[in-house]
Amino acid sequence: MKAVSLEYGKLSRIFFIIILIFALIYIFPVFWVLITSIRPDSDIHKFPPTIIPKALTLHNYIYVFTGMEGFSRYFLNSVVVTTFTVVIVLVAAAMGGYAFGMRKFKGNNLLFMLILSILTIPYIMYLIPIYIMEYKMRLTDTYLGLILPYVALNLPWGLLIMRGAFSTIPLDIRDAAVVDGCNEYRMVYQILLPIVKPAFVTTTIITFVFAWQEFMFASTINKQNYWQTLPVGIVWIRDELQTLAMGKVSAAIILSIVPVLVLFFAFRKFFIEGLSEGMLKG
Amino acid sequence: MGNPISSLEQLRKQQRTKKRLTENINLMVFLLPTFVFVVVFIAFPVVYSGFLSFTKFKFGIDSAPKFIFLKGYIERFTSDSLFMESLKNQLVFASLYFTITFTLSLILAILINELTFGVQTFQVIFYMPMIIPLSLVGITFAWLLSPINGFVNIIIRNLTHNVRFMFDWYQEPKTALIGIVIARSWKMVGFTLIIFVAGLKGIPKSLREAARVDGATFWQEIWKIIIPNLKPYMLISSIWILINSLKVFDLVRVITEGGPGVRTYMLYYYSWKLAFERMDLGQASQVAYITAGIILIFTVVLNQIFKPETAERG
Numbered sequence: 001m002k003a004v005s006l007e008y009g010k011l012s013r014i015f016f017i018i019i020l021i022f023a024l025i026y027i028f029p030v031f032w033v034l035i036t037s038i039r040p041d042s043d044i045h046k047f048p049p050t051i052i053p054k055a056l057t058l059h060n061y062i063y064v065f066t067g068m069e070g071f072s073r074y075f076l077n078s079v080v081v082t083t084f085t086v087v088i089v090l091v092a093a094a095m096g097g098y099a100f101g102m103r104k105f106k107g108n109n110l111l112f113m114l115i116l117s118i119l120t121i122p123y124i125m126y127l128i129p130i131y132i133m134e135y136k137m138r139l140t141d142t143y144l145g146l147i148l149p150y151v152a153l154n155l156p157w158g159l160l161i162m163r164g165a166f167s168t169i170p171l172d173i174r175d176a177a178v179v180d181g182c183n184e185y186r187m188v189y190q191i192l193l194p195i196v197k198p199a200f201v202t203t204t205i206i207t208f209v210f211a212w213q214e215f216m217f218a219s220t221i222n223k224q225n226y227w228q229t230l231p232v233g234i235v236w237i238r239d240e241l242q243t244l245a246m247g248k249v250s251a252a253i254i255l256s257i258v259p260v261l262v263l264f265f266a267f268r269k270f271f272i273e274g275l276s277e278g279m280l281k282g
Numbered sequence: 283m284g285n286p287i288s289s290l291e292q293l294r295k296q297q298r299t300k301k302r303l304t305e306n307i308n309l310m311v312f313l314l315p316t317f318v319f320v321v322v323f324i325a326f327p328v329v330y331s332g333f334l335s336f337t338k339f340k341f342g343i344d345s346a347p348k349f350i351f352l353k354g355y356i357e358r359f360t361s362d363s364l365f366m367e368s369l370k371n372q373l374v375f376a377s378l379y380f381t382i383t384f385t386l387s388l389i390l391a392i393l394i395n396e397l398t399f400g401v402q403t404f405q406v407i408f409y410m411p412m413i414i415p416l417s418l419v420g421i422t423f424a425w426l427l428s429p430i431n432g433f434v435n436i437i438i439r440n441l442t443h444n445v446r447f448m449f450d451w452y453q454e455p456k457t458a459l460i461g462i463v464i465a466r467s468w469k470m471v472g473f474t475l476i477i478f479v480a481g482l483k484g485i486p487k488s489l490r491e492a493a494r495v496d497g498a499t500f501w502q503e504i505w506k507i508i509i510p511n512l513k514p515y516m517l518i519s520s521i522w523i524l525i526n527s528l529k530v531f532d533l534v535r536v537i538t539e540g541g542p543g544v545r546t547y548m549l550y551y552y553s554w555k556l557a558f559e560r561m562d563l564g565q566a567s568q569v570a571y572i573t574a575g576i577i578l579i580f581t582v583v584l585n586q587i588f589k590p591e592t593a594e595r596g
Contacts, residue, residue: 011500015393016400022390023407029422029468030410032433036425048445049431092315099312115316118324120581122528124550124570128334128557129327152323155316184308213415215532216550220558231415235536238421246425253418260413268406275412275473276480 030257037061037250044247060251070225071252074233078256080143081229082211085150089158089207090200092151097162097199098188102174112163118156123216126153131220141227149217154207161206161277165199166192202274212260230256335567342561354568365569367544368552375463375548376527382467383474383523384516390471391478392508405479409472416469416529420536423465427451453542462533462546470526474519481515482508520584525577549573 036044037060039053064071099105100112130149131140139145169192177187212230219232228236234256238249264271335354337347358365394404411419426433429450439447451457485508493503531550534540540547540555549569557566 012396012398015396019390019393019397019404023404026468026471027407027410029419029426030414032426033422045431047430048439049436051433051436051440092319095312095314096316099309099316103309103312105309115320118320120525120577121324121328122525122550122570122573122577124528124531124553125331125574126323126327127554128563128566128570129330130323131558132330132563133326148319149323152319155319156324159316184305209413212413213417215415215417215535216554219535220554231417231532235417235421246431249421250425253421256418257414261410264410264413265406268402268409272405272409272476276476 033250033253036246037254039247041245041247045244060247061255063248064251064255068237068248068252070228070233070237071255073226074228074230075256077143077227077233078212078230081146081150082208084143084147085154085211086204086207088147088151089154090203092155093158093162093203094188094193094196094200096155096159097164097166097196098192100159101163101166102169102171102192112159115156115159119160123153127216127220130217134221140221141224143227145221145227146214146218146229149221150207150211150214154210157206158203161199161202162196165196169195198274198277201270202277205271205274331567331570334563335571337564339564340560340562347564350564354564355572358565358568358572362565364544364547365552368547368549368569369572371459371546372528372548375459375466375530376524378460378463379466379470379527380520380523382463383470384519386467387471387474387519388478388512388516391475391482392504394475394479395482405475408475411469412472414469416466416532417536419465419469420533423461423468423533424452424537427461429453452537455542455545458538458542458545462530462537465533465537466527466530470523473526474523477515477519477522478512481512485511517584517587521581524580524584528573528577 035053038056038058040055040057040059043050043054100108126149134140134145139148173191174187177191178184182191214229215231215235218229219235222228222232225233225236234249234252237252238245241248334347336349336351338344338350338354339347390408394401397404414422427435429435429448432451434451435447435449438449439445449457451461489507489511490503493507498506528548528550530548531554534546534548534551538546540551550573553566553569553573556562556569
């Protein structure tokens with residue numbers, strides 16, 4: 001046994017160094033954006049360019065908050081769209097997940113398979129009809145115009161996760177509650193929902209990650225600054241300022257990902273477990 | 283007065299029917315949100331773009347879609363060189379992206395699994411790009427690789443002492459596509475890493491200890507124990523990478539706009555261009571449907587490749 005554990009230690013050290021190198025390369029792009037964001041523009045764009053900053057400044061961050069058109073609005077829009085998308089997906093997926101997971105009805109499996117098959121459809125198939133539909137219903141450049149398709153795209157995932165969670169609950173629990181004269185809605189809300197809490201976390205994370213990053217629908221459906229979300233808004237800022245303002249654009253990038261990074265660090269256990277559970281069910 | 287027993291039975295029957303009725307109504311209520319969203323935002327778009335793909339329809343020019351059946355599809359494959367270019371680029375992109383993401387995340391997962399400390403920190407570093415929007419990844423990589431002030435070029439300039447080195451990685455035909463692959467993989471590796479790490483955790487320790495006692499080397503352990511046990515997870519991550527390999531629209535739009543020339547045109551981007559710049563909804567829908575068809579074929583093939591092992595595991 002001693003020889004076995006020795007081998008572990010030696011290899012482990014080599015592995016550690018290899019991963020460390022990978023990790024440093026991996027994190028470098030973010031680090032570089034961070035460095036760029038605290039350099040004055042004159043330092044970033046001088047010639048010949050240098051890697052090590054000559055001076056550091058918070059000017060870019062101040063500019064993002066005070067002088068930059070739109071950034072705070074983009075941020076607000078992203079928060080609103082993401083929050084509502086997550087909440088609606090949770091409610092709809094919990095209801096549907098209960099029906100598919102615990103209620104017997106004709107065509108249950110067939111219907112569910114049909115919904116699962118949605119998962120392999122490329123999003124580009126929806127884009128044109130949804131745009132035409134929203135254009136005619138005057139939903140472009142509104143919050144709903146993004147929230148509704150985002151919900152639809154995430155609902156199949158939510159259903160998959162929720163159905164999985166509900167189907168592990170013994171049917172006796174439900175029957176007992178029904179015999180006690182408990183109304184079905186109350187039974188689901190008060191007795192079953194607490195049991196499937198982990199599934200809520202998973203669904204929240206998957207939906208959040210999607211809605212916070214979505215670009216194609218947002219850039220196609222929204223044309224006005226006022227309604228745009230961060231992933232598109234920052235690109236617009238870059239296009240407007242051109243490349244000579246990388247400091248300001250970098251500050252905007254850092255400001256847009258830091259809050260999410262904080263959430264990610266705070267909930268990383270849920271995040272990683274939730275994601276691996278959610279993905280493995282797919 | 284009727285028979286008391288039969289009237290009691292009748293009453294019970296009535297109650298049962300009433301109960302069944304409320305249960306059925308409840309079921310409908312529970313399924314309603316799903317039904318509405320799926321029908322309006324999934325089923326209708328799929329059917330409608332299917333319909334459009336059989337027509338010739340330029341928005342704003344043609345007053346109504348003109349039915350041409352399969353003619354549009356045939357045109358795409360026979361006389362649409364930009365479509366063929368997009369298809370080719372997409373396939374090249376997908377295979378490079380698949381190879382890099384799959385191998386890198388598998389190697390990293392195996393290594394991380396052997397670590398005794400620092401596991402969490404490394405995981406967080408590799409998972410981090412998952413929460414950075416792809417469009418911002420695009421800006422970041424375009425900045426890193428930009429010709430004059432980009433980090434990569436500055437390093438090369440300093441190493442080679444060639445002050446004039448100003449290679450524009452994303453505007454050179456030879457490097458543009460691979461540059462997009464690297465940016466896309468950077469974001470995706472964390473995703474598949476999670477799957478592999480979960481799979482590795484599921485391999486019983488006793489299996490490996492037994493092998494080690496029998497004198498197996500680390501390489502033998504990898505090939506004889508780890509890889510076979512990971513097969514179902516390989517299937518899942520393969521399908522994930524594959525479906526994701528279509529989603530490079532953000533990068534193309536932010537970094538290259540399809541250029542240099544048409545070197546980074548890919549299926550989503552081409553379909554989007556057709557629909558929202560040329561307003562040709564018929565052609566755009568044909569490209570979208572062909573994309574879906576390709577994905578379907580690949581998913582079925584992948585399922586076949588990994589099938590025996592997955593069936594074994596139930």
